[in-house]
Amino acid sequence: MEEALRDLLRIKSVNLRTHNAGPAPHGFTCLGVATSIPEIEIHSNEVFIWHARAGILPITKSEIIRFGMDAPSGLNLILSERPVQSECHSVDTFDFRILEPEDISLWVGKAVLSGDLIVTAKGEDDRARMEQHGHKRPIEKMLVLKPSIEVKAWSVQRGMEGVSNTPVLISARLWTVLGELQGPKGENESGVWTILEDPWSKTVTLLNDIQNLQHAPILRTIEPQDVNWLIPDRINEELAKVIEERRRGNSRKSGVSGTVRSMLLQKWPLNSERAIVSHSKIMIPGWVIHLETEKILHGRNGHLYDY
Numbered sequence: 002m003e004e005a006l007r008d009l010l011r012i013k014s015v016n017l018r019t020h021n022a023g024p025a026p027h028g029f030t031c032l033g034v035a036t037s038i039p040e041i042e043i044h045s046n047e048v049f050i051w052h053a054r055a056g057i058l059p060i061t062k063s064e065i066i067r068f069g070m071d072a073p074s075g076l077n078l079i080l081s082e083r084p085v086q087s088e089c090h091s092v093d094t095f096d097f098r099i100l101e102p103e104d105i106s107l108w109v110g111k112a113v114l115s116g117d118l119i120v121t122a123k124g125e126d127d128r129a130r131m132e133q134h135g136h137k138r139p140i141e142k143m144l145v146l147k148p149s150i151e152v153k154a155w156s157v158q159r160g161m162e163g164v165s166n167t168p169v170l171i172s173a174r175l176w177t178v179l180g181e182l183q184g185p186k187g188e189n190e191s192g193v194w195t196i197l198e199d200p201w202s203k204t205v206t207l208l209n210d211i212q213n214l215q216h217a218p219i220l221r222t223i224e225p226q227d228v229n230w231l232i233p234d235r236i237n238e239e240l241a242k243v244i245e246e247r248r249r250g251n252s253r254k255s256g257v258s259g260t261v262r263s264m265l266l267q268k269w270p271l272n273s274e275r276a277i278v279s280h281s282k283i284m285i286p287g288w289v290i291h292l293e294t295e296k297i298l299h300g301r302n303g304h305l306y307d308y
Contacts, residue, residue, distance in 0.1 A: 002167050003052055005220050006080055006105070007032055009112050010050060014038045020049060026071040028064070029053055029079070038078070041108065043098070047075040055082035055167050055291050060099075062088040069095035080105055084163050102165045103153040106288065109168050110148065112218070144214040145170060145284040146197075148300035152288050155303055165291040166298070170222045170284040174198040174230070175208070178240055180276030182269040185250070190269070194244050199285065200229035201299055201306050205239045214283075222284065223297065223308055237273050244271045 010017055014035035025031050029051045037044040049072070053060060060083050068079075069092065077097040085101045100108070156162050176196040181189045197208045231239055247266040286300035296305040 002055070002082060002105075002221070003030065003032070005109060005168070005218060006052060008219055009109060010035070010038070012112070013040045014048075014050075020073075024071075025051075026068045029068060032080070041100070043076070043078060045076040049073050049075055049077045051077060051079045053079060053081040053083050055102075055165050055289070057165075057291055057293070059084035059086050059163075060089060061086050062092060065089045065092045065097070066094060069097065072097070082165055082167055084165050101163075102167075103156070106152050106166055106168055109218075109220075110152075110286075143282060143284055144175075144216065145218070145286060146173075146214065146301060148286040150298075150300060150303045152298065155298065161290075166288040167291070168220055169287050169289050169297070170218075170220050171201060171287045171297060171299070172222060172224050173200060173283050173285050174280050175283040176236075176240055176278065176280045178244060178271070178276055178278050180244075181272045182244075182246060183272050184269055185267045189272070192244075194240075196240055196243055197283070198231060198280075199301075200225040201285070201297070202302055202304065203229060205231070205243050207243055221289075223287075223289075225308070237276075237278065240278065241271045241273050245269065 010032055014033075014037070016036045017033045018035075020031045020034045030053075032050045032052050035048045035050060036046065038048065038050075060081055068077075072095055075096065077095065079097060079099045081099055082102055082105065085099055089099060152166055153162075156164055156166075174197075176198060178194045178196065179192075180194075181191050183189060195208045196205060198205050246269040248269055250265050250267045288298040288300070290296045290298050290305065295308075297308050298305055
């Protein structure tokens, strides 16, 4: 998450530069100094930007007071992945502002959807730093689906308001099938289908919003357990099930009471033997929810999963 915030600050802040004035307050990392961050309505001669990594325990008032003793003179912006106790905002011994986890998630999420956070090549130093923090290397030139839920609203609806969360990307597979449907009278109808294999929910579904995919941002990526993927022997069968259509027949039959139009549904299956099947990786947006045992919140279906 720290790397994503650094990249976002480079894009959104004005005159961002490094800060090398002595040791940082305990538990906080300085991401740099800027003159302003217009997108979050921060304007000052100097804005010292700090990051507090995710954790179960919240930031307390006494912790903020200690931070203020070591903080530099000027406006201090704290980007916190930890929950923040309400009493913290009453501290008036120094100039500061805190963005809480849900604020950060919203800010990062908007940047993802707008395309501001996209994959870029990282240097060896950046890769080493991410691996040191337990993050996997970013997926380059990868696509990500749009989220269907908003994490803050999801938390409030479940009585979990204030629980810390961290944006992540979770892996899925995008299948492309080029083939033909076979009609009941020997007709052939060509088509191309895009299918999402979601190993987290163990579902295979047609994907209709393929034109709205975004490039994946630089976030931690999480893989599902290997057993959750479709095994090779089942892939063609499962894809064919999703693609198969049932259409109302157009046949007419004559009877005593006159001509009657058939209302039966006719099967149009995929000709699997002639189909061309390929796949690529695709990412689904999600959040690590920092409970006693961390869970992944799926950004499309709103369900929690172990990892």
